[in-house]
Every structure is written in structure tokens, then in C-alpha cells.
Amino acid sequence: MKRTLLTLLLLPFLSHGQPKNKLYSSEIQQRQWVDSVYNSMSLDRRIGQLFMVAAYSNKNEKHVAELERLVNVNHVGGLIFFQGGPQRQAQIANRLQGQSKLPLLVGIDGEWGLRMRLDSTYRFPYNMTLGAVQNLDLIEEVGKAMAKQSKRIGIHFNFGPVVDVNNNPDNPIIGVRSYGETREIVTDRALAFMNGYQSEGLFATAKHFPGHGDTSTDSHHNLPLIDLDKDRLHQVELYPYKKLFKNGLSSVMVAHLNLPAYEPNDAIPSSLSYNVVTKLLRDELEFEGLIFTDALNMKGVANYLSPGEVDLAAFKAGNDLLLFSEDVDKAAIKIKEAYELGDITESRLAYSVKKVLGYKYKVGLTKPLVIDQTNLVEELNDAVYDDLNTKLYSEAITLVKNNNKLVPIRKLEHEKIAYVALGDDDGTPFLEMMRNYTTIEVVAATDLSRLKDYSLVVVGYHKVDNPWRNQNFSIEEKAIIGEIAKDNKAILVSFAKPYALSGIEDEIKELDALVVGYQNNTFAEQAAAQIVFGALGAKGELPVTITRKYDVGTGIKTKSIDRLGFSTPANEGLDPVVLRKIDSIAQYAIDQQITPGAQILVARHGKVVYNKSFGYHTYQPEYPVKNTDLYDLASLTKILATLPMVMKLYDEHKITMHSKLGDLVPEFKRTDKQDITLKDLLTHQSGLVAWIPFYKSTLDSVSRPDSNLYRTQFSPDFPTQVSEHLFIKKGYTQTMLNEIANSKLASKKEYKYSDLGFISLKQYIESAYYRTLDQLVQEKFYQSIGANRLTYLPLRKFDAKEITPTEEDNYYRYTTVHGYVHDMGAAMQGGVAGHAGLFGTALDVAKIMQLYLNEGHYGEEQFFSKSTFEVFNACVYCDKGNRRGIGFDKPQLAGKPGPTCGCASLTSFGHTGFTGTMTWADPEKDLIYVFLSNRTYPDSNSNRLSKENIRENIQQVIYESIVK
Missing domain, CATH: 3.20.20.300 (Glycoside hydrolase, family 3, N-terminal domain)
Incomplete structure (x- = not known):
């Protein structure tokens, strides 16, 4: 009608x-x-x-x-x-x-x-x-x-x-x-x-x-x-x-x-x-x-x-x-x-x-x-519109060619990737997002001879986002793409009108993969990068024909391979207004000189929704903290380096929970510690003392490094670097192990947090694989998941300006501790220890935590089994008043103090660090929280960060922001 x-x-x-x-x-x-x-x-x-x-x-x-x-x-x-x-x-x-x-x-x-x-x-x-x-x-x-x-x-x-x-x-x-x-x-x-x-x-x-x-x-x-x-x-x-x-x-x-x-x-x-x-x-x-x-x-x-x-x-x-x-x-x-x-x-x-x-x-x-x-x-510019745009571009980006399933890029440890930018507009958001996944080197279009050193080339075609402008490839750009595609494994990501690709039909034939990004803006560039690296699956379909082979409706679908992605708080069920309270807490900590600076990250459902840096490297406003700056992670090393290697050994059936310390580390045979089980060691239920101040016995009568044990320069007899101008005598790690072996053991097994177990386990891990711990975690985990800014010995890879200093040491090293591990015992082992020594960014810490939330899976690789993770995340001595998991810290038990805001689920896990660090994951809320700071600078004695519950208060805000 x-x-x-x-x-x-x-x-x-x-x-x-x-x-x-x-x-x-x-x-x-x-x-x-x-x-x-x-x-x-x-x-x-x-x-x-x-x-x-x-x-x-x-x-x-x-x-x-x-x-x-x-x-x-x-x-x-x-x-x-x-x-x-x-x-x-x-x-x-x-x-x-x-x-x-x-x-x-x-x-x-x-x-x-x-x-x-x-x-x-x-x-x-x-x-x-x-x-x-x-x-x-x-x-x-x-x-x-x-x-x-x-x-x-x-x-x-x-x-x-x-x-x-x-x-x-x-x-x-x-x-x-x-x-x-x-x-x-x-x-x-x-x-x-x-x-x-x-x-x-x-x-x-x-x-x-x-x-x-x-x-x-x-x-x-x-x-x-x-x-x-x-x-x-x-x-x-x-x-x-x-x-x-x-x-x-x-x-x-x-x-x-x-x-x-x-x-x-x-x-x-x-x-x-x-x-x-x-x-x-x-x-x-x-x-x-x-x-x-x-x-x-x-x-x-x-x-x-x-x-x-x-x-x-x-x-x-x-x-x-x-x-x-x-x-x-x-x-x-x-x-x-x-x-x-x-x-x-x-x-x-x-x-x-x-x-x-x-x-x-x-x-x-x-x-x-x-x-x-x-x-x-x-x-008119409310953040809710960013939420929608984020979804739209994530759904629009279209994969139209994908030889050998090159996209998403897998096996990051085998790839050396170059990025070549073409066009007349900015490709920074695309490059920065790709760098969240792995190391990307920029190669100028005028210097293509360098590409022979790379296994894969990503070409970004960036045109000014204006519907009225000609966005076609120039003759020179077509030639560049042709040359790259002929000699290299190459992906072209075009941030221009799809019609622009009609002019490079011959060049497309030579490419290994082609992604259509449609427009050159932050949303499109970030979504495309996530699809290229598998944090998002490709879902788009061409609305028009671009070549005879790639006509309307073309669109290869891919799935996420469980790499950490990026989204907005609201899209992941968090109230952005509530979450912004984190800013004021962090700024309070900076203004009150509780810490010079901090990095804070929140991820949910496998997506980073908050990643901000506050303050400066020191209390002098010289170097603002960036998201890419590295912090001394202190005891987070336990669950980010030592524990994943132990879990891998467990998964390979090389150790069990009943394995004994004397069998794992020969120095403990025929001592009162030889029967300590792996389970008791990792749950801090072994009876070991909390800490041994190893460095104190190496000081002279005026509390300076003893010249019999230290030199100011490297030599074959003093090869282990403690700090910038300090090298300790060869083999001193053995002396430290002997001190642990001779230390007092409690007669009753009850919870007492101790570094000594993790110091000892490093020796077993290295002997099991015939490699040093820093090499092992890089090869077995970090390279594969793209945690390229998670490392021991950061000064070997990064400029000091990218690393926050930790303390003005006036009791042992008598220098600014900057780029060298703060923990004295770890420093005496050359900066590579089982309990400390790791440096990193909040983002790379979150990648390991996401691997744990994925129960051993990340980027289409199974690092250890789900059942192994479940064993290590169990609170096996809760009934005895010990909240610890096997290696992981766990939420406080009822009526007792603990590391969290008290709002995390009992299945959650994480760790805190002396330098002012914390990371926590909650499987029930599918949530990750990372807090990094150098609260120990310039003096580690005052711990207002802990006294004023800064980390816990931020965690409380995160939980309060959850709306669904």
C-alpha cells in the first residue's frame, strides 16, 4: 500500500x-x-x-x-x-x-x-x-x-x-x-x-x-x-x-x-x-x-x-x-x-x-x-567516535593478495624487516605500530641496494587523505615497487584510493602480499599494521575492482594469531572516564617526587587500551619518559625470564615439582639444602633466608670495593662487569653459590620470600641448555614474541638515553647506576641473574603476560602447554597461609597484606619489584596491568611508592573502570 x-x-x-x-x-x-x-x-x-x-x-x-x-x-x-x-x-x-x-x-x-x-x-x-x-x-x-x-x-x-x-x-x-x-x-x-x-x-x-x-x-x-x-x-x-x-x-x-x-x-x-x-x-x-x-x-x-x-x-x-x-x-x-x-x-x-x-x-x-x-x-569530538573509527578501520582493511600466507608475519625471530615509505604523506603511525611487534629498519627509496640485507620488505604507500587529489603512483614509484618486488619478499600496504592500484597491475603480480588501507590516517595505519602482524584478522572486501585479477568482493580473510593488539578502553569494556583517573594518580606521584617517572599499561581482551608515560628520567626535566624507554624491572625478572625457562624445562619433562635442588645444582649436594624441592623453592617455602648481602663481604675497611676483588678495567682475571668502571674477580658467582649453600636453613618450612632460590635456578637452567640465561630467554621467548626491548645488559643494545637511571649509589659502586642492574647480587653476576637484571618497557612486559594469559600460546607458537601453566599458577600452599603460586605471586589471602588492590581474582598472578615495578594479569577479567618506575632514584631507602599504595591505587581504578 x-x-x-x-x-x-x-x-x-x-x-x-x-x-x-x-x-x-x-x-x-x-x-x-x-x-x-x-x-x-x-x-x-x-x-x-x-x-x-x-x-x-x-x-x-x-x-x-x-x-x-x-x-x-x-x-x-x-x-x-x-x-x-x-x-x-x-x-x-x-x-x-x-x-x-x-x-x-x-x-x-x-x-x-x-x-x-x-x-x-x-x-x-x-x-x-x-x-x-x-x-x-x-x-x-x-x-x-x-x-x-x-x-x-x-x-x-x-x-x-x-x-x-x-x-x-x-x-x-x-x-x-x-x-x-x-x-x-x-x-x-x-x-x-x-x-x-x-x-x-x-x-x-x-x-x-x-x-x-x-x-x-x-x-x-x-x-x-x-x-x-x-x-x-x-x-x-x-x-x-x-x-x-x-x-x-x-x-x-x-x-x-x-x-x-x-x-x-x-x-x-x-x-x-x-x-x-x-x-x-x-x-x-x-x-x-x-x-x-x-x-x-x-x-x-x-x-x-x-x-x-x-x-x-x-x-x-x-x-x-x-x-x-x-x-x-x-x-x-x-x-x-x-x-x-x-x-x-x-x-x-x-x-x-x-x-x-x-x-x-x-x-x-x-x-x-x-x-x-x-x-x-x-x-563534537568525543572519544566515543574514536571507538567507532577504530572498529571501522579494523574491519575495512583488505588483504587482496597473500602468497604463501605471508600475512600475518610469523616466526619473527627469522625475519629481518625493512620499511620503505612512498607517497607524499606521513607514515609514522604505521611505522610506530609495526615497531610494537618487532624491530623495523627504515630504508630510503633512494637506497634500495641496502635491502639485500633484509628478509622481508614492507612498502607503505602514503598519500594525502583528500578525496579530490590524484593518488596514482608516479612512474618513479612504480619502478621502485617493481625493483623491490623483483629482488625481495615484499608486502605493499597502500593507504590511498583503491583505484590507485589499477595503475600498477604489473607490479602487483611480483608482490608477495598486497593490503589495501584505503586512507592515510592514524586509524587506517594502525589497523593495517596490526593485521600485517596478526594482532587483528583481515576482514575487509574490495568494494570496487582494482585489476582484472582482483575485482570487487576480493578479500582474503585471516585470523588473529594471539599477538597483543591495540584498541580503545570502551571497545574492550572499560569506562575511559574512570580509567583517566590513572593520569591524576601518576601525576601525583611525579609531583610529590615519589618517583621521577613511570610507564603504565593496561590491556584487556588481548588489546592494549592504555599505554602512557609520565615524568622524566630523573627529577631534572631533561629527558621526558617515553613508552620506548627501558626500566630496571628488578624482581619481575623472576617471572619474565627465569620462570618461563623453568616452565619450558617442566613441559619438556626435564624436571618435576619433586626435583631436588641438590640434583639440579651440584653446589648444593651434601648440604642441608639438597632435598629442597622445586615446588618449595618456587613457592618460597624452602626455608632459605630472604637475602644475603653478598656485596658487603667484598668491601674494604672504608666500605669501598676491595682492590683484591675488583678492578676498574676489564682483564681476563677480572672479566665480570658490575658497573661502568667496576669489574669483579673471575668466578665470584661460584663464591656466591657457596655462600647460599652455607647459609642458615630454617628448621620449619614456612613462607619466606627469598631471592636465593631464583639465583640458584639460573645455574641449573644454563647447565641444562649450555647457554647463558640472557641468551636463552632471547632465543626461546623474546625474539619469537617480538619483545625486542626486553633484555639483560641493555647498554649492549640501546643508548643510555633510552634507559632510566636507578640510583645514585654511595654504598657500593659509588656511581650513578644507569643501564646496569640495580640489584647488587645480580650486578656481581655481571648483570645476568635469575632474580634480577632484566630491563624492558611496559609493552614488552605485557607481551610475556599475554603469553601467560594465553596459557603458553602467542603468535601461533605454543611455548609450553596449558596444563603446565595451570600447574605453575596454582596456589599450592594457600591452606598453610602461603599465597604464592609456583613462581608467580598471587593475591593476598583474606585478612593478610599483599601485593594487589584486593580486587583481583584468585586466579590472577604477577609480581612486584624493588625498583618500583609491578605487573599483574587476571584471567577472569582478561586483564593485564604493568607499572614501571625508578622510584629508587636518587635514593632507594625511602619507598613512598609502596607506603602510599600508588601501584595498588592504580590497579583499583582499572577494576573500577570495568563495565562489561
Whole structure:
């Protein structure tokens, strides 16, 4: 049954299942208001309602004054805003709305959000990028988000969605403004957008009727020819409109086209054609919504009639609202003259004017509209839109070629990767995100000879993110890609219009993998990098054909390989407002000189959602802490280095929980410690003393390093470096083991935290694999998971400026401890110990913790079995008052102190470190927390970080932020 106009108007605003009597009541109220207003209007005011005039907030007072004249003298019905800014637009809109006797309808061309026209506002993906997204619910969310932004700034119409089927890749004006080249791609996404936008009580406008896709002419300059027969038009170009009409589309914009199938006179553009607007759109397709012309200043129509004449012709053709008239005064006179001559009937005028009034009624324009400018810019750029954009680009990025399943990149330990940047825009977000996964070396396009030293080359093609600019590859760029692909295993990631790839069909044949990123911005670049490295799976499909082999619909699907990814708090079920409280706690710690600086990371569901650095390396504001700076991890070494190696040995059945220390480490045979089991050692239930101050016995009478045991330079007899200018005598580690062997052992086995067990286990691990511990963890774990900034002996790999200092030592080494391990016992072992010595970043710590949360799995590699992890994470002596797992620390037991906020689950695990570090993971919440600091600088004696519960308070905030 054909819908009535009023029913059509009401559809977007009615909840499902509303009783018919309420609908009838609403219709009656609207008719009464519309009739009342219309009957009170003079002819001039009625005619004025037909115009939506162009307004700019970046123009001068003269322009605004002219708008005021149009409102007060010509009684125009609405405004279409173009370039400017949100605050200025709000001021102008309020000023004009305040002067208009009848509030104005306001529209904007915001196809990818307000940013299409306004600075300081938000930008969503182009439609063609959305065409690659297969989750239509996300497209509907885009519509809702854009409607909320429109409503906030007093806009009622978005002149979108674009429903042009862009089946001509040479189209100069539609292109990426279209969802794609098939009617289905366009229709499905346009419908989803429309539903989202209109669900918020605003009006969507499908354009450019009857279809602007199959032409290579820009209607801004000339009249494009759409030389298609009626059957083809109905099968393709008109198909989306018919679907949208059935679902309650509010309005349509008619294009300026030469459409011989419906208008035989090629001197009459479609927007001025009665055959097109009335006979086709209104009568044949039964559309009863509001009909806009496209802008009447465009040459595609302005070349055919003079100002005023073109407006009259457009109205007579059947349009309701005349957009961007070049001369409202002349146009109003022409329409009035035609009315007085009977060329325009009263019923024709009333039909359109009452329709305009009906739309005003539906958006509440029965009373003055005032835009609240308080926090306007902030609200238009709310973080919730970043949440949505993050999802959209993650779903859009398209993998179209993938020889030998190169993407995602696996076996990082076997790859040496170079990055070559092409194009004219910034690729920093792409590079930085790739570097979160492994070491990436930048090679200039002018120095390709260097690429022979690399196993894999990633080429990023970065073009300025502007839909109107040529983004095609230059001759030189094509040659570079050809040369790289011929001689190297290579991946091309293109952050440009997909059509740009049509020009490098031959080069694509040589590439091993091709990823389409669609646009060059932070969201696209970060999502593409995560897909390349397997933190995200590829889901997108090409919305258009790029070559004969890679046509529309192409899209190779991949799955995440459980590498740590990146997302937003809200997308992972955390309240970002609550989570931001971390900032104030961290800043308090800095301001109160509790610690010079800190790194804090939060990850959930395998995604980093918070990774920030605070303060400086020292209390001098010289080197701000960066996320890539390394901290001395202290006792986190136990669970990040020694424990994974022990778990691997256990998994390989080389040790059991009942293995005895005397069998593992020969120095303990025939001592009272030989029967200590591995389980008791790792749970700190062995009876070993807490700590032995090994260094004190190596000091002379004035508490300086004894010259019999130390030298200031390396020599074969003094090979072990303790600090910058201090080397200890060869074999002193054996002396330390003997001290442990001879130390007092408690008669009763009860919980007492001790470093000595982990110091001892290092000896067994190294003997089991015939390699040093630092080499082993690099080879067995860190290289494979891409933890390239997790290391012992950091000065061998990194500049001192990338490492935070730990203490001004005035009791042993008498120097600034910087890049050398703070723990004295670990230092005496040359910086590589089982209980301390590891340095790293919060991100790389989180990678190991994610491996644990994955129960031994990371990046498609199983490092140890799930059952092994479960054994080591068990609290085996809880009934004896010992909260410890096997190697891991665990949450405090009821009524006792402990390491956490008290809010972590009993299955959670982690560790803390003397230098002011902490990492914790919670399987039940799928949560990781890392806190790194150098609270020991310049003096380790005062531990206000612990006394004021800084780490625990931050952990409490994290748990409070969990909403789902």
C-alpha cells in the first residue's frame, strides 16, 4: 500500500509497535500546525520557504549581513552550511534563527562527518572505505554518530548517504564518495546509514538522483551524460533508491545530469526535468518525501538558464527545496510572477511549502532553536567516535593478495624487516605500530641496494587523505615497487584510493602480499599494521575492482594469531572516564617526587587500551619518559625470564615439582639444602633466608670495593662487569653459590620470600641448555614474541638515553647506576641473574603476560602447554597461609597484606619489584596491568611508592573502570 506523506515523515520518529491511535493523533497535530502556519503566511513568505541558502562561517560580516537580509526580507526556509568552524557556525545559526519568524531548516554536506565542511570537528571514513566493511551494524552506528553530531550543532539534514553506484572508475567527482561499484554494496550500506541517522530523529538525503556513478564528467563544471536505457537504470542506478524508499527515506537530492532515457531534450538537466523529478521520482517511484535540487550554482545546471530562471524551472519540475540559489531575489520574483500568472497553481505551491513545514514540525522547529555553545567542540569530538573509527578501520582493511600466507608475519625471530615509505604523506603511525611487534629498519627509496640485507620488505604507500587529489603512483614509484618486488619478499600496504592500484597491475603480480588501507590516517595505519602482524584478522572486501585479477568482493580473510593488539578502553569494556583517573594518580606521584617517572599499561581482551608515560628520567626535566624507554624491572625478572625457562624445562619433562635442588645444582649436594624441592623453592617455602648481602663481604675497611676483588678495567682475571668502571674477580658467582649453600636453613618450612632460590635456578637452567640465561630467554621467548626491548645488559643494545637511571649509589659502586642492574647480587653476576637484571618497557612486559594469559600460546607458537601453566599458577600452599603460586605471586589471602588492590581474582598472578615495578594479569577479567618506575632514584631507602599504595591505587581504578 502506498504510504502517505505524513506517515513517511513520522516513520523515523516512531518506536516499533506504537498504537495506531497515537499515530493518528500525531498526524492530526502536525496537520493542524502546518495548516495554521501556512494560512498565516503571505505569498512572499510561502515562496521564501522553498529556498535553502548557502551559509559560510569562514566569511566576513558582509556575508552574515546578507544572510540576515535573506532571512528577514526573503523569509528563506533554510540554510545549507559550508566551510567554517563549529563555534562560528553555531553563533551564525543562533543569530539567524533568532531573527527568523519561522525557525530555519539546516542542512550540511557531511558525507564523512562534519569535518567535510568544518574545522575542529570529527571525520569518519569515506563511503568507499565503509564499502569494504562487512559488518553493517557498524555502518548504522556511523549514521547514529553523525546524527548525534548534527543534532548537537543544530543541523537537521545530512545530504547523504551518497547512493551513486560508482561503476566508472574514471568518475572525477564521486569516486570514494560512493560505497562501491555494485548496487548491493551501495544499497546495503546506504540503508544501514539511513536507519542509523534517522533513528536519531533527523533526516537522511539520498543523492545524486537518479545516479551519478557512470560518468567521467564533473557536474560542477559541465553536464554529465548518463547514456543508459531505462532497464539498466532500474536494474542498477535506481535500485538503491527503491530500497531506501520502502524503508522510509526522508529526502532525495536530484543531480544535474543529461538523462536521455527520461528527458529527451538534452538542454534540460535532470534537476530541471518534469519527466525526471515528477514523472519518474514522484509518480513512477512513488516517493513522497522532500526533494532537493543539487546546488543551483553548479555549472551543470547554471550553464543552461540564468539565475532566477533556473530556480523557477527547478520548482516547476517538481523539486520542493531549491538549494544554493545564485540569486534568491530574482528567483522569488520569477516564482511569484509564475504563480500570479497561474503557471504555478496554489495546490502546487502548497504541496511543497506544507511539506517543508511538516519537516520543520518533526524536528521541533515550532519554537526558536538555540544551540548551546558550551563544550561544543569537545562534544563534537568525543572519544566515543574514536571507538567507532577504530572498529571501522579494523574491519575495512583488505588483504587482496597473500602468497604463501605471508600475512600475518610469523616466526619473527627469522625475519629481518625493512620499511620503505612512498607517497607524499606521513607514515609514522604505521611505522610506530609495526615497531610494537618487532624491530623495523627504515630504508630510503633512494637506497634500495641496502635491502639485500633484509628478509622481508614492507612498502607503505602514503598519500594525502583528500578525496579530490590524484593518488596514482608516479612512474618513479612504480619502478621502485617493481625493483623491490623483483629482488625481495615484499608486502605493499597502500593507504590511498583503491583505484590507485589499477595503475600498477604489473607490479602487483611480483608482490608477495598486497593490503589495501584505503586512507592515510592514524586509524587506517594502525589497523593495517596490526593485521600485517596478526594482532587483528583481515576482514575487509574490495568494494570496487582494482585489476582484472582482483575485482570487487576480493578479500582474503585471516585470523588473529594471539599477538597483543591495540584498541580503545570502551571497545574492550572499560569506562575511559574512570580509567583517566590513572593520569591524576601518576601525576601525583611525579609531583610529590615519589618517583621521577613511570610507564603504565593496561590491556584487556588481548588489546592494549592504555599505554602512557609520565615524568622524566630523573627529577631534572631533561629527558621526558617515553613508552620506548627501558626500566630496571628488578624482581619481575623472576617471572619474565627465569620462570618461563623453568616452565619450558617442566613441559619438556626435564624436571618435576619433586626435583631436588641438590640434583639440579651440584653446589648444593651434601648440604642441608639438597632435598629442597622445586615446588618449595618456587613457592618460597624452602626455608632459605630472604637475602644475603653478598656485596658487603667484598668491601674494604672504608666500605669501598676491595682492590683484591675488583678492578676498574676489564682483564681476563677480572672479566665480570658490575658497573661502568667496576669489574669483579673471575668466578665470584661460584663464591656466591657457596655462600647460599652455607647459609642458615630454617628448621620449619614456612613462607619466606627469598631471592636465593631464583639465583640458584639460573645455574641449573644454563647447565641444562649450555647457554647463558640472557641468551636463552632471547632465543626461546623474546625474539619469537617480538619483545625486542626486553633484555639483560641493555647498554649492549640501546643508548643510555633510552634507559632510566636507578640510583645514585654511595654504598657500593659509588656511581650513578644507569643501564646496569640495580640489584647488587645480580650486578656481581655481571648483570645476568635469575632474580634480577632484566630491563624492558611496559609493552614488552605485557607481551610475556599475554603469553601467560594465553596459557603458553602467542603468535601461533605454543611455548609450553596449558596444563603446565595451570600447574605453575596454582596456589599450592594457600591452606598453610602461603599465597604464592609456583613462581608467580598471587593475591593476598583474606585478612593478610599483599601485593594487589584486593580486587583481583584468585586466579590472577604477577609480581612486584624493588625498583618500583609491578605487573599483574587476571584471567577472569582478561586483564593485564604493568607499572614501571625508578622510584629508587636518587635514593632507594625511602619507598613512598609502596607506603602510599600508588601501584595498588592504580590497579583499583582499572577494576573500577570495568563495565562489561
